[in-house]
Amino acid sequence: MTRILALETSGDYASAALYDAGSVTCMIFKEKNRHTESLLSLVDGVLVESGLKLSNMEAVAFGAGPGAFTGLRVACGAAQGLAWAADLPVVQVSNLAAAANTLFALNPAIESAAIVNDARMHECYAAAFTRGEDGTPVEIRASELIKPAMAAEYLTDTKVQAAAGSAFAAYADEIKVPESVQLCPLEAVSAQDIAVLAARMFEKGETVEPHLAAPLYVRNRVALTIKERAAGEKL
Numbered sequence: 001m002t003r004i005l006a007l008e009t010s011g012d013y014a015s016a017a018l019y020d021a022g023s024v025t026c027m028i029f030k031e032k033n034r035h036t037e038s039l040l041s042l043v044d045g046v047l048v049e050s051g052l053k054l055s056n057m058e059a060v061a062f063g064a065g066p067g068a069f070t071g072l073r074v075a076c077g078a079a080q081g082l083a084w085a086a087d088l089p090v091v092q093v094s095n096l097a098a099a100a101n102t103l104f105a106l107n108p109a110i111e112s113a114a115i116v117n118d119a120r121m122h123e124c125y126a127a128a129f130t131r132g133e134d135g136t137p138v139e140i141r142a143s144e145l146i147k148p149a150m151a152a153e154y155l156t157d158t159k160v161q162a163a164a165g166s167a168f169a170a171y172a173d174e175i176k177v178p179e180s181v182q183l184c185p186l187e188a189v190s191a192q193d194i195a196v197l198a199a200r201m202f203e204k205g206e207t208v209e210p211h212l213a214a215p216l217y218v219r220n221r222v223a224l225t226i227k228e229r230a231a232g233e234k235l
Contacts, residue, residue: 006195009035010067016042017191026192061091061198065216072215089207100137118170128158
């Protein structure tokens with residue numbers, strides 16, 4: 001019986017989820033950028049609601065990115081601490097792969113898809129996947145940073161059937177989706193999406209020791225200047 005505790009803080013909201021033999025309990029704190037103060041309370045919440053303890057888990061998973069630098073570090077650090085305390089392995093889940101996994105589950109006819117998310121600073125995080133034999137995503141183009149103007153070419157080059165992600169709304173005036181590509185509505189990734197894919201990864205032995213867990217950084221720039229912060233820019 002697979003039981004996974006999952007954490008997700010790569011975007012605006014913090015969330016935690018508990019996967020228990022196919023059933024998922026998820027809680028989301030819908031106040032922006034309050035990851036540090038809310039995450040462990042969410043963890044307590046899903047454990048209590050499920051009637052389980054951390055010691056009942058088989059692994060701790062987290063959304064490894066790409067995403068907001070501070071958020072990724074919060075989830076990674078919390079996952080490491082919880083896993084170390086309970087002597088559990090860690091599952092590092094790509095947020096883009098988790099989105100693709102959900103897209104494939106919702107659209108059985110789609111065999112390939114690109115996830116393109118707003119990375120702020122007029123850039124996008126992108127990755128492309130095909131549906132694996134077990135239904136889970138197989139990466140055909142690794143996570144990378146692209147400009148919105150490059151998105152149409154990216155979709156054409158990867159020859160995907162479908163696309164989803166926050167970039168298509170954020171840069172609607174710049175991204176021209178090719179007619180051959182189906183644009184699919186998809187909610188922002190939460191800990192529930194992370195937990196579902198993490199369970200499949202755990203079953204395949206795709207885990208690491210807590211001290212080896214690390215966020216997936218795509219952008220090298222990790223800080224803003226005082227002027228940029230004052231202007232409201234975010235990483």
